[in-house]
Amino acid sequence: MTDVISTDRLTKHYGTRCVVNCLNLRVQAGGVYGLLGRNGAGKSTTIRMLMGMAKPTYGRAELLGHDVVTLPSEVRSRIAYLAEGHPLYGWMTVGEAIRFIRAFHAERWNQYLLEQVLEHFELPLGKKIRRLSNGQRAHVALALAIAPDPDLLILDDPTLGLDTVARREFLVSLIHVIQREGRTILFSSHILSDVERVADRIGILVDGVLRVDCPTEHFKETIRKVVLQFTGTPPAFPGCDGLVNAAVEGRRLELLIVDFGPAHQEIIESLSPASWDILELNLEDAFIEYTRGSKPSLFAVTDHAVAASVGTRSQEAHWHEG
Amino acid sequence: MEFRLEPSSRLPIYRQIVQQVREGVARGHLAFGEQLPSVRELSRILVVNPNTIARAYVELEREGILNNQPGRGVFVAEPRAQLAKDVRRRRLIELIDKFLTEAVHLGFSEADVLRLLSARSEQFQWEPARLEAR
Numbered sequence: 001m002t003d004v005i006s007t008d009r010l011t012k013h014y015g016t017r018c019v020v021n022c023l024n025l026r027v028q029a030g031g032v033y034g035l036l037g038r039n040g041a042g043k044s045t046t047i048r049m050l051m052g053m054a055k056p057t058y059g060r061a062e063l064l065g066h067d068v069v070t071l072p073s074e075v076r077s078r079i080a081y082l083a084e085g086h087p088l089y090g091w092m093t094v095g096e097a098i099r100f101i102r103a104f105h106a107e108r109w110n111q112y113l114l115e116q117v118l119e120h121f122e123l124p125l126g127k128k129i130r131r132l133s134n135g136q137r138a139h140v141a142l143a144l145a146i147a148p149d150p151d152l153l154i155l156d157d158p159t160l161g162l163d164t165v166a167r168r169e170f171l172v173s174l175i176h177v178i179q180r181e182g183r184t185i186l187f188s189s190h191i192l193s194d195v196e197r198v199a200d201r202i203g204i205l206v207d208g209v210l211r212v213d214c215p216t217e218h219f220k221e222t223i224r225k226v227v228l229q230f231t232g233t234p235p236a237f238p239g240c241d242g243l244v245n246a247a248v249e250g251r252r253l254e255l256l257i258v259d260f261g262p263a264h265q266e267i268i269e270s271l272s273p274a275s276w277d278i279l280e281l282n283l284e285d286a287f288i289e290y291t292r293g294s295k296p297s298l299f300a301v302t303d304h305a306v307a308a309s310v311g312t313r314s315q316e317a318h319w320h321e322g
Numbered sequence: 323m324e325f326r327l328e329p330s331s332r333l334p335i336y337r338q339i340v341q342q343v344r345e346g347v348a349r350g351h352l353a354f355g356e357q358l359p360s361v362r363e364l365s366r367i368l369v370v371n372p373n374t375i376a377r378a379y380v381e382l383e384r385e386g387i388l389n390n391q392p393g394r395g396v397f398v399a400e401p402r403a404q405l406a407k408d409v410r411r412r413r414l415i416e417l418i419d420k421f422l423t424e425a426v427h428l429g430f431s432e433a434d435v436l437r438l439l440s441a442r443s444e445q446f447q448w449e450p451a452r453l454e455a456r
Contacts, residue, residue, distance in 0.1 A: 032371060171369050179362055179372055193329035197370050217334030217374075 002065070004029050004152050004184040005050065009059035012045050012208075019045045021208040022059070027186055027201075032178055034199030034216070035188040042208040043188035044084060047156045050186075051081050064152060077108065080150035084157050086141035090130030094123055094140055098147075105148040113180070117143035117173060135166025142173050153177070155187035159194055167194065174198055196220070204244055204258075211243055212258045224260040228253040228273040240267050323351055323358075325368055335370055339378035347387060347398060350447025358388065358396045 005027035012020040020042040027033045037043045048054035050061050052068045061068045066075050088097055102109055118125070121139045129137060138158060145153060158174075159167040171194060178185065178198065189195050195202055195216070202219055204212035212219060223244070228234065234253035237246045242258040253273070257264055260278065268276055323346045327338055346352040358364070361379060365372040379396055382388040389399035425435045 032373075168369060172366070175365060175369055175371065179365060196329070196335060197368075197374075200371060200373055217336055217377075220332065220334040221337075 002029050003027065003062075004031075004064055005033075005062070005186060007050075007059065007061040010046070010049060010056050010061050011058040012042075012049060012054060013057045019208050020049070020056075020205075023208075023210055025203065025210065025213075027184060029184055032185045032198055032200045033187070034195035034202045035186065035205065036190065036192060036195055036202055036212075037188070037205035038190060041205040043205055044156055045208075046205070047081075047154060047186075047188060050154060051079075077105065077148065078151040080145040080148060080153045082141055082145045082153070082155040082158055084160060086134075086137050086158070088129045088137060088141060088144075090128065092129050093126050094118070094129065094132075095125035097129060097140065097144065098125075101144045101147070108148045110147055110149045113149070114143050114147040117146075117176070120176075121169065121173070133166070135162050135169060138162060138166065138170050139173055142170070142177070146177055151183055153183060153185045153187075155185070157188050157190070159189060159191065167191075171197055206244060211241070214258065219258055222259045224257050225279040226255040226257055226260065226264070226268065226276060227279055228255070228268060228271065228276040231274050234273075235271055237271075238267060240264055325364070327368055327370070335368075336374050336378040336381070339364075339368075339375065340381050343378075343382055344385075344387060347401075348446055352398050354398050354400055356398045358398070360395060 003026045005025060007023050007025045010020060010023040010025070011018065023042075023046060025046070035043050035046065045054060049056050050063060050068060052071065063071065063079060064075050066072065089100075092100060098114065117123075117139060121136065123132075123136055123140060123143075129140070132140065142155075142158070145155075159170050162170060174185075174187075175198060177183070185198075187195075187199075199216050201214065202212065202216050203210050214222075230251045230253065232251065234248050234251065237243075237253060237255065239246075240257070240263065242260070242264070243255060244258060245254075245256040247254045253271075255268075323342075325339060325342055327335060331338060333341065343352065343358070352358075358379075359367060361372050361375045364370075364375045368375070379388060379390065383390050383399075386399055389397045391397065422435070430438075
């Protein structure tokens with residue numbers, strides 16, 4: 001099968017900080033890829049580089065077989081992008097927004113598909129965008145993104161800021177989109193249970209590094225929590241493939257690892273812990289732990305990431321009110 | 323039959339569906355010949371990628387529990403014993419031993435366990451259920 005998205009050692013530095021580190025990402029035609037990671041893990045930066053909105057420090061990316069730097073406009077028109085927070089002009093009505101976006105897509109426009117989504121979610125054409133709820137605006141944004149019948153759909157954390165009900169409804173829309181055609185979808189999220197429902201394959205970015213890249217069910221079947229006990233302060237964990245999280249709690253070092261195998265065992269034994277154990281893992285708990293970052297992490301970036309996420313959330317709240 | 327997905331489960335979604343169909347058949351909630359929702363229908367109902375549903379159905383078909391008739395739909399297959407009797411017996415004994423080990427460690431008496439076992443077994447459909455072809 002052909003790769004619709006393919007990156008080669010894609011890297012982005014902001015000052016001295018490496019936000020995306022040597023990313024080799026491949027998404028096959030017809031696949032639905034869920035990119036997971038904490039806030040600040042590099043999901044948005046990756047997507048911005050794919051969309052040509054951020055210049056890679058190193059490496060390159062191809063969409064639909066074309067380098068993103070020199071993407072011909074006819075190829076670009078086959079790619080839809082849904083930005084975080086679903087930015088649309090608040091002063092337009094839903095109908096005006098449709099006419100506005102449609103003008104950019106003269107050749108390819110599926111009005112029927114668009115109207116289906118609007119009808120299903122009872123979105124009135126005459127209503128001002130700014131009067132819509134967050135969930136409604138997300139549906140309008142998705143409907144507008146798929147109306148040009150794109151071959152590739154890229155969504156940056158589309159359910160961010162939506163409540164549980166609105167999130168589920170958005171997933172219903174997305175499933176509808178997946179069912180209609182075998183188009184390729186890449187979407188980022190920080191909610192595992194959402195990703196599990198819609199993605200064929202998941203990738204997990206940890207501090208800009210793609211630590212996990214496997215079929216969705218494989219991930220759930222092979223994730224393990226490994227607990228190492230030390231007599232003193234645990235040493236720094238060197239890192240390894242499949243490591244989703246590493247956290248120190250007193251004399252314990254807790255690791256969240258996908259595809260635990262002999263290589264991991266070797267690294268663990270080289271740290272000579274007093275004892276170590278592979279634990280039964282409640283995935284949801286592990287993920288809440290991981291996504292919230294409630295435990296002090298070994299990674300230096302964590303504190304910044306948490307601070308940044310708090311900042312983004314409050315900004316977004318203001319923006320919705322304004 | 324109502325499907326239920328547990329996001330906190332350790333089982334992937336396709337496994338949860340496989341297990342629920344197997345259990346549905348074992349408990350008699352799904353009878354031989356009964357039609358299941360199509361891949362697309364179940365995908366919409368559960369809000370799950372259609373590929374995941376298809377994967378569960380393929381697995382159930384391989385196990386001989388479902389029967390996919392292209393153009394007509396997905397049906398509960400006629401039950402058939404695929405393994406030789408002594409193999410099935412050995413597998414069951416393994417499971418019973420595991421279960422009894424747990425029961426002993428949980429501190430139950432033999433009488434308690436046997437009573438509970440027969441009470442629970444009433445909830446299952448021991449003779450394979452069949453839709454009468456009238």
